Amino acid sequence: MAPRPKNPPADRRQEILEAALRLFAQRGYNATTNADIAREAGVTAAALYYYFPSKELLFRTAVSELRSSLLPRVVPMVERVMDMDPEILLPKVLRGVIDFFSEPRTQAILKIIMAEGQRDPAIVKIWEEQMVSVVEVIFPYLLRQMARGRVKQMDPRVVSFMVQGPIMAAVITRDILGIPMLQDVTNEMIVQGIVETTLASLLTNPE
Amino acid sequence: MAPRPKNPPADRRQEILEAALRLFAQRGYNATTNADIAREAGVTAAALYYYFPSKELLFRTAVSELRSSLLPRVVPMVERVMDMDPEILLPKVLRGVIDFFSEPRTQAILKIIMAEGQRDPAIVKIWEEQMVSVVEVIFPYLLRQMARGRVKQMDPRVVSFMVQGPIMAAVITRDILGIPMLQDVTNEMIVQGIVETTLASLLTNPE
DNA sequence: AATTATTAATTGATCGATCAGTAAGGGAGG
DNA sequence: CCTCCCTTACTGATCGATCAATTAATAATT
Numbered sequence: 001m002a003p004r005p006k007n008p009p010a011d012r013r014q015e016i017l018e019a020a021l022r023l024f025a026q027r028g029y030n031a032t033t034n035a036d037i038a039r040e041a042g043v044t045a046a047a048l049y050y051y052f053p054s055k056e057l058l059f060r061t062a063v064s065e066l067r068s069s070l071l072p073r074v075v076p077m078v079e080r081v082m083d084m085d086p087e088i089l090l091p092k093v094l095r096g097v098i099d100f101f102s103e104p105r106t107q108a109i110l111k112i113i114m115a116e117g118q119r120d121p122a123i124v125k126i127w128e129e130q131m132v133s134v135v136e137v138i139f140p141y142l143l144r145q146m147a148r149g150r151v152k153q154m155d156p157r158v159v160s161f162m163v164q165g166p167i168m169a170a171v172i173t174r175d176i177l178g179i180p181m182l183q184d185v186t187n188e189m190i191v192q193g194i195v196e197t198t199l200a201s202l203l204t205n206p207e
Numbered sequence: 208m209a210p211r212p213k214n215p216p217a218d219r220r221q222e223i224l225e226a227a228l229r230l231f232a233q234r235g236y237n238a239t240t241n242a243d244i245a246r247e248a249g250v251t252a253a254a255l256y257y258y259f260p261s262k263e264l265l266f267r268t269a270v271s272e273l274r275s276s277l278l279p280r281v282v283p284m285v286e287r288v289m290d291m292d293p294e295i296l297l298p299k300v301l302r303g304v305i306d307f308f309s310e311p312r313t314q315a316i317l318k319i320i321m322a323e324g325q326r327d328p329a330i331v332k333i334w335e336e337q338m339v340s341v342v343e344v345i346f347p348y349l350l351r352q353m354a355r356g357r358v359k360q361m362d363p364r365v366v367s368f369m370v371q372g373p374i375m376a377a378v379i380t381r382d383i384l385g386i387p388m389l390q391d392v393t394n395e396m397i398v399q400g401i402v403e404t405t406l407a408s409l410l411t412n413p414e
Numbered sequence: 415a416a417t418t419a420t421t422a423a424t425t426g427a428t429c430g431a432t433c434a435g436t437a438a439g440g441g442a443g444g
Numbered sequence: 445c446c447t448c449c450c451t452t453a454c455t456g457a458t459c460g461a462t463c464a465a466t467t468a469a470t471a472a473t474t
């Protein structure tokens with residue numbers, strides 16, 4: 001009574017992962033049942049156990065494969081990044097960050113981390129890894145430009161909050177929470193605000 | 208077999224609400240069982256139904272009573288706020304915002320909203336109300352100071368993101384997610400960074 | 415003041431529903 | 445006919461919710 005599938009079973013596993021991720025992000029771990037995931041993926045609940053040994057491991061796998069990499073987005077693909085003008089590089093970084101946060105994948109993982117991070121610290125690690133990979137490139141750059149007097153002396157982590165924070169706040173309140181008042185605040189407006197204001201006084205040589 | 212309690216039952220209801228809120232914020236709605244809440248409050252699960260008709264309504268009541276008011280914290284208790292110098296008022300507002308976000312209550316509600324907001328949009332309303340109450344005071348002030356040329360012309364919502372965003376990002380990544388790398392970034396450092404940089408170039412008359 | 419009735423607060427026992435996970439097997443393709 | 449992929453059917457555990465029973469405190473009656 002179990003007809004072999006019409007669509008190639010090669011991507012069945014992937015379908016399940018994607019369905020799972022969508023539901024986990026939407027409703028949270030506990031509120032998402034195996035039956036929900038299976039229905040969304042077009043199979044029955046028992047089929048999940050052909051591909052994954054438990055719901056918990058399905059969850060972890062789905063979240064792990066969510067790792068969209070922030071680094072290549074934030075650090076432009078040029079050779080000598082370390083020597084780039086901050087007036088050029090920082091707006092590029094800014095746009096990279098906003099693109100990253102605008103992705104449904106990023107928003108999904110942010111929601112999952114907030115909701116399930118307490119239960120499973122391994123989930124938080126995924127976020128941390130993203131940050132660290134960027135930090136390892138950007139912080140040396142900032143320190144160098146500070147030493148050169150091109151960027152105001154300041155803890156790089158604080159700089160990072162000042163650039164990344166407004167975007168994170170916007171995405172959370174506007175996109176994730178969906179507060180109506182903020183719906184027509186565009187990413188462009190935020191980038192412009194940060195460039196004109198925060199970056200403007202962060203860069204000490206605005207010639 | 209159920210003796211009437213020796214300790215005054217006057218605050219029993221409150222005890223339950225507080226226990227519930229703590230657990231809901233920590234583990235989320237579905238992962239928190241009635242038995243958990245009851246144990247934490249020193250009663251049995253059945254007792255919850257003497258005070259609340261359902262788990263769902265216990266949850267809503269707990270969250271509703273969480274409303275800590277942002278407004279009195281952000282807008283200082285002075286008569287003529289509208290005429291205050293932005294150099295004086297904005298740092299005050301900044302400190303108010305950071306105090307607000309540092310409260311366990313605020314962090315709890317932020318976690319709950321992110322985790323359960325999808326399931327129950329009424330929860331998101333609580334956050335929205337907080338924002339609106341502040342917006343109604345701060346936005347007219349900003350517009351007035353912009354007209355006077357004391358503050359750079361900019362959408363007040365963008366200004367709000369630029370001031371509030373870094374704090375929100377810091378609290379989420381440092382306090383809620385607990386990322387080790389950020390543990391020793393103090394609120395003071397962030398306030399200083401925003402004042403020296405973002406506010407510095409937002410205020411067009413830095414005499 | 416003593417006795418009795420009533421109400422408030424809580425328990426233990428239990429029920430129905432739901433859910434993660436298991437077992438066994440069937441059909442399609444090689 | 446064997447292996448892969450998936451189903452139907454089931455189980456044990458858990459959870460929200462209900463309920464009768466029970467007692468402390470309080471009010472009413474004697």
